[in-house]
Structures are given as structure tokens and as C-alpha cells.
Amino acid sequence: MRRARKIKVDHNSEFELDLAPLLAVMVKLVPVLLISSAFVQMMVIETQLPQVVSQAIERQDQQPNPKTLSLEIDQKDGIHIVVTEKGKEKVETVPMKNGGFDFDTLHAKLVTVKKTHPEIFKIEISPSGSVPYKEIVRIMDEARQARDNSVKFPVFDTKQGKDVETNYMFPEIIFANTMEG
Amino acid sequence: MSRRRRAEFDTKKKSTFALNITSMTDMFTILLVFLLQSYSTAEVQLTPESEIRLPTSASFTNPTMAIKLSLSGTALKMDETKIADIKNNTFLPKDLEDSDTNFIKPLFQELDKLAKASPEEKHIKEGRILLQADRELPYSTLRKVMYTASMAGFPQLKLVTLVGE
Numbered sequence: 001m002r003r004a005r006k007i008k009v010d011h012n013s014e015f016e017l018d019l020a021p022l023l024a025v026m027v028k029l030v031p032v033l034l035i036s037s038a039f040v041q042m043m044v045i046e047t048q049l050p051q052v053v054s055q056a057i058e059r060q061d062q063q064p065n066p067k068t069l070s071l072e073i074d075q076k077d078g079i080h081i082v083v084t085e086k087g088k089e090k091v092e093t094v095p096m097k098n099g100g101f102d103f104d105t106l107h108a109k110l111v112t113v114k115k116t117h118p119e120i121f122k123i124e125i126s127p128s129g130s131v132p133y134k135e136i137v138r139i140m141d142e143a144r145q146a147r148d149n150s151v152k153f154p155v156f157d158t159k160q161g162k163d164v165e166t167n168y169m170f171p172e173i174i175f176a177n178t179m180e181g
Numbered sequence: 182m183s184r185r186r187r188a189e190f191d192t193k194k195k196s197t198f199a200l201n202i203t204s205m206t207d208m209f210t211i212l213l214v215f216l217l218q219s220y221s222t223a224e225v226q227l228t229p230e231s232e233i234r235l236p237t238s239a240s241f242t243n244p245t246m247a248i249k250l251s252l253s254g255t256a257l258k259m260d261e262t263k264i265a266d267i268k269n270n271t272f273l274p275k276d277l278e279d280s281d282t283n284f285i286k287p288l289f290q291e292l293d294k295l296a297k298a299s300p301e302e303k304h305i306k307e308g309r310i311l312l313q314a315d316r317e318l319p320y321s322t323l324r325k326v327m328y329t330a331s332m333a334g335f336p337q338l339k340l341v342t343l344v345g346e
Contacts (some may be wrong), residue, residue, distance in 0.1 A: 029213060131319065134317070178324055
């Protein structure tokens with residue numbers, strides 16, 4: 001009888017992992033990723049909305065006398081929030097604070113307006129000629145979405161046949177005075 | 182003398198050695214993770230203009246294919262081509278229509294030319310414009326661009342902003 005040869009396994013032996021193929025893959029990947037990387041992230045402001053909100057905007061357009069919300073922005077007087085309902089205008093003013101616009105008060109007032117009129121999604125802004133572009137962008141940010149994620153507004157979803165919640169306030173922004181002379 | 186001879190002997194000796202690439206692999210792994218983080222999947226790659234300081238916004242909408250306009254404190258450009266000059270944050274009177282000071286003649290001509298050259302392209306058909314404008318410019322200057330673009334059949338204006346609070 002031949003005795004089976006005993007294989008000796010040395011559990012304490014060390015071996016070096018060959019990293020060369022891994023490095024070769026990485027060397028090829030790095031230039032590819034370098035080309036397609038965006039080091040400065042740029043986005044756009046536009047109205048891309050969830051389906052439910054888009055439908056609500058359409059419903060608002062179909063109404064014969066829709067409620068409208070507009071902002072008149074001036075560097076001296078501040079921001080006037082005008083809500084027009086059945087031909088009647090209700091104006092609220094956000095005065096200037098320390099030489100600049102009071103964005104916190106503006107946001108709080110817009111949240112209140114949205115809570116009172118959840119069916120309004122469109123906002124018309126009319127800045128005066130001297131208002132800097134960065135201030136207009138900031139005002140758009142304040143109007144688009146509620147800062148506090150816990151604040152939700154009801155929107156009627158026609159597909160589900162019930163109210164759903166969104167934190168969008170006035171996502172459709174229109175420059176109302178662009179075509180004025 | 183004896184020391185020099187010994188040194189010569191060492192260099193002449195033929196030997197192979199394994200390069201330790203572990204640290205280099207470490208470095209590449211970190212680089213790869215960083216590049217993967219900044220990998221952009223946007224449809225359109227926008228190049229920031231050196232003269233323009235864009236405003237920051239909380240918007241997270243990726244740019245789509247559109248005509249690219251850039252408005253700095255010195256010039257209005259379409260892609261890389263200068264269309265009109267700007268001085269003291271306003272357009273020069275020679276570029277504006279006499280009867281309508283909101284109308285920028287060279288911009289209208291360029292947009293009209295594009296609209297006629299390729300009317301079937303989706304972004305031209307829908308009238309989309311990507312506007313990169315300096316954050317310090319007054320609304321009166323921007324309004325002229327908006328007005329002219331709207332008159333040329335480009336009402337969908339998308340304002341390019343930087344990500345930030």
C-alpha cells in the first residue's frame with residue numbers, strides 16, 4: 001500500500017499581491033473621468049415639476065378668473081406682495097432691512113399666502129430696473145419651495161382623486177414686466 | 182581607493198527588483214473616488230465664463246440643450262462669439278433700436294438667423310435659451326436680452342446658476 005503523500009501547508013507564509021493589472025485599469029480610468037468631470041456645478045432655474053403640481057397649474061389656467069400672485073420688487077420700497085382675487089387686490093409690503101431685502105420675512109409671508117391660497121402655483125415678478133440679478137435669483141429661491149421640509153401644502157391629485165402634499169409653493173415664475181415699454 | 186572599487190562593483194551587478202506600487206495604487210484609488218464624485222451626467226456641459234460671476238441658487242435642475250448666451254459686464258456673447266458690447270452695465274446705443282430701447286438689434290439678427298437655419302431642431306423649435314449672466318448686473322440690462330429673445334421666438338429662458346445656498 002502506498003501511503004498518500006502528506007501535503008505540507010505553511011499557514012504562516014506571506015505572498016505579495018500583484019497590483020500591476022489593477023494599476024493599469026486605474027491609469028486608464030483616471031483620464032476618462034477627468035474629461036467628464038464637472039468641477040464647477042452649474043444648474044438652471046426652470047419649472048420642472050412633479051406631475052401633480054403641473055396638473056394643478058393647468059387647472060389654475062383653466063379657471064375663468066384665477067387668483068394671481070405678483071411681486072413688485074424695488075430697492076427703495078422693498079417687496080410688495082399683491083394677491084388678486086375676483087378683481088380685488090390685497091397688498092402686503094416687505095420693507096427693506098439694513099439696506100437689503102428682508103428675505104426671511106418675504107419667505108414667511110409667502111408661506112402664509114400659500115397656506116391661504118394652495119391653488120396658486122404661478123407667481124409674476126416685476127423687478128425695477130436697478131435691482132441686481134443676484135437679488136432676483138434669491139427672491140425666486142424664496143418663492144419656489146418652502147425652506148422647512150416639514151411644511152407641506154395640499155394639492156388635489158386627479159389620478160388618485162384625493163389631496164396629496166408637496167413643499168412646492170410657487171414654482172412657475174414669470175417675469176411680468178419684460179414686455180412693458 | 183578600495184572603497185571606490187567596491188562601489189563600481191555594485192553598480193555593474195545585474196539585478197532585477199520589484200517596484201512597490203502599493204502606495205501608488207492607494208493614491209489612484211483616492212483619485213478615482215474623487216473623480217467619480219464630480220462625474221457629471223448632465224446632457225449639456227457648460228463652461229463657466231471667466232468674466233462672469235454667476236449667482237448661487239438652491240435649484241437642482243440640470244441644464245438641457247439650448248442656445249447659450251452669456252452676459253458679462255463687458256459683452257453679450259452667443260457661445261464664444263461676441264454679439265454686442267456693454268459699457269457701464271448698459272448696451273451701447275448703436276446696438277439698440279432707436280424707437281425701442283429694449284430691442285438689441287444684433288442679438289435679434291443672430292437668433293433669427295439660427296431659427297431660420299435649423300427650424301427642426303427641438304431646442305430651437307421650443308425656443309430655449311440658457312443665459313449665463315453676471316450676478317451684479319441690473320435687471321434693466323437683463324430685461325433687454327429677455328425682451329429681444331422673446332421677440333425672436335425664444336420665450337423659454339433658463340437662468341444658469343451655481344449650486345449653493
